[in-house]
Amino acid sequence: MHNFVQPTLKDKVINFKMMKKLLILTVLLTGFSFTSLDANAKVKEKSCFQGARELVIILDGEINIDNVGLVNDLTAACENGDITFN
Amino acid sequence: MKFFFSRKIFALKVVVLLLFTNNSNSQTTYKVIYKVEPILQEKIDDKSESTKQIVKKIVEYARNTNYVLIANQKNSIFKKEEQLQIGNKDRLEHIYIKGSKLFTSFNEKIYTDFENYSIIFIRNLLDRNFTVKRSFHEFNWKINDSVKTILGLKARNAKGAYYDPISDKKIEVDVWFTPSIPLSAGPDIFMGLPGLIVEIHLKKAIISVSTIEENIETDIKSLKSNNVLTQEEFENMILKLNSKILKDFN
Numbered sequence: 489m490h491n492f493v494q495p496t497l498k499d500k501v502i503n504f505k506m507m508k509k510l511l512i513l514t515v516l517l518t519g520f521s522f523t524s525l526d527a528n529a530k531v532k533e534k535s536c537f538q539g540a541r542e543l544v545i546i547l548d549g550e551i552n553i554d555n556v557g558l559v560n561d562l563t564a565a566c567e568n569g570d571i572t573f574n
Numbered sequence: 575m576k577f578f579f580s581r582k583i584f585a586l587k588v589v590v591l592l593l594f595t596n597n598s599n600s601q602t603t604y605k606v607i608y609k610v611e612p613i614l615q616e617k618i619d620d621k622s623e624s625t626k627q628i629v630k631k632i633v634e635y636a637r638n639t640n641y642v643l644i645a646n647q648k649n650s651i652f653k654k655e656e657q658l659q660i661g662n663k664d665r666l667e668h669i670y671i672k673g674s675k676l677f678t679s680f681n682e683k684i685y686t687d688f689e690n691y692s693i694i695f696i697r698n699l700l701d702r703n704f705t706v707k708r709s710f711h712e713f714n715w716k717i718n719d720s721v722k723t724i725l726g727l728k729a730r731n732a733k734g735a736y737y738d739p740i741s742d743k744k745i746e747v748d749v750w751f752t753p754s755i756p757l758s759a760g761p762d763i764f765m766g767l768p769g770l771i772v773e774i775h776l777k778k779a780i781i782s783v784s785t786i787e788e789n790i791e792t793d794i795k796s797l798k799s800n801n802v803l804t805q806e807e808f809e810n811m812i813l814k815l816n817s818k819i820l821k822d823f824n
Contacts (some may be wrong), residue, residue, distance in 0.1 A: 499707045522629055541627055543821065547632060548676045548778065549615035551823045553815045554740050557700050558672050559823060562628075563667075 536566035539573025591783065603646040603794070604789040606770065608761050611780040612636040612677040633674035639674055640784065645759035645770075646685075649737055649794045652762055653683040677779040679740075680762040685797045688758060694797045695763070697808075699740075699815065705799035706808045711736045711763050713747065724772045727752040734769055739809045742816075748775040755786070 534542075540562035541551065548555050565571045612633050640655040682703060684695040694707045713734030720731035729750040738745045749760070749775050753769035759783055760771025773782040803811070 504694065539625065542621075543628060544673075544676075546614055546616045546618060546621070546625075546629055547673055550741065551820065552741055553699055553812065553819060554679060555676055556819055556823055558669065558676070561669050561672060565665060565669060571628060573628075574622055 534574055536563045536573070539566060545574065577721065601646065602788055603644065603790045604755065604770070605790045605792075606643040606645065606783055607785045608641045608781050609784045610636050610639060610641070610678055611782070612674075613776075613778050615778065628673075628745045631670050633738065634789060635670045636674035636677050636779070641678075641680065641761055641781070643655075643759060643761060644790060644792055644794055645757050646794070647757060649796075650686045650688070650757075650765075651683065651794050652680075652686075652759075660738075678762070678776070679738075679778070680783060683797060684762055685794075686759065686765060687796070693763065694802070696797060696799075699812075700819075701774060704803060704808065704811070705797060705801065706803045706805060708805035708808075713764075713766060715767055716744055717767070722750065724752065725786065727754050727772065729772050730769070736763070739812050740800070745777070749773065767783055 537559070540559045543562060544551060544555050544559050551559065562571070566573060589618055614629065614633070618629055621629075641652065642655045643650060643652045645651075647784035653746060681695040681697050686693050691706060691710055693710060693740055694705065697704050697706060713736050715732045715734040717730060717732045722729055722731075729752045732749050732751060733747070734749070735744050735746045737743075747764065749767070749771050750773040751760070751767040751769040751771045756768075757770045758767055759765050760767070761774060764774055770786075773780065
């Protein structure tokens with residue numbers, strides 16, 4: 489025979505509070521993981537080539553045969569870990 | 575034909591003006607140093623800190639780069655001023671130097687023969703030097719009444735434009751020249767006015783004189799190369815390079 493003890497009103501309040509805390513924690517963690525995913529996505533979004541291209545346009549206004557060499561050099565330096573654009 | 579004729583008349587006017595301005599200076603050779611103030615083509619406020627730092631470094635390199643013009647009434651040579659080098663340049667330094675050159679888009683070197691109305695320049699494209707010989711660029715200078723003082727010299731304003739085959743655009747130029755120095759020279763391809771060009775306003779930079787030395791003892795030697803292209807050959811090569819390379823970058 490099991491000996492069940494009926495929860496008191498105090499126990500029910502404590503349980504409810506615990507559940508509420510757990511729910512808030514779950515919501516927060518879910519939200520945080522989405523934010524982190526978004527941030528990673530943004531980092532991936534700007535590749536070394538895109539960063540290099542963007543920088544050359546800041547300097548020169550457009551990409552032409554006068555500056556494609558610099559786009560290549562900046563891309564290589566970024567891929568080598570010498571510089572970053574993020 | 576009319577275009578050619580008007581160009582010749584303008585050149586004649588420049589020569590006559592130079593002859594009457596100061597005949598005693600006819601054989602004087604000058605050494606002129608130009609400095610560069612870069613103009614960014616886009617705002618960097620919303621860019622990442624890393625990008626801002628690289629841009630700042632390139633701007634700093636451009637500001638520290640001087641260009642030297644050695645000129646008299648017969649010929650001139652224009653190039654980047656040699657700098658003392660301590661140790662080997664690292665990979666990033668090469669990048670900063672390359673980036674700093676974009677503001678002016680100057681040729682590596684340019685020799686001008688004022689008597690034969692021709693220039694020989696060395697242009698670096700895709701890490702390769704090309705030597706090109708051609709006649710003066712046609713700026714169609716319009717001299718106006720604006721006057722200002724630059725380095726204590728009275729300077730006059732002129733506006734012109736020329737065709738740039740690399741960007742395939744007509745480039746407008748705003749220059750200040752000083753008739754008190756009777757040379758029709760200036761930085762890079764910019765020349766053909768009745769006085770030394772002392773300041774140029776381009777889209778990507780303002781180039782201005784920082785020092786002028788008179789009576790320099792030096793020989794101005796022409797540029798030599800085994801393979802000299804004509805302007806037509808150079809422009810055809812640019813067209814081919816543009817169609818081959820740029821489709822992947824734009």
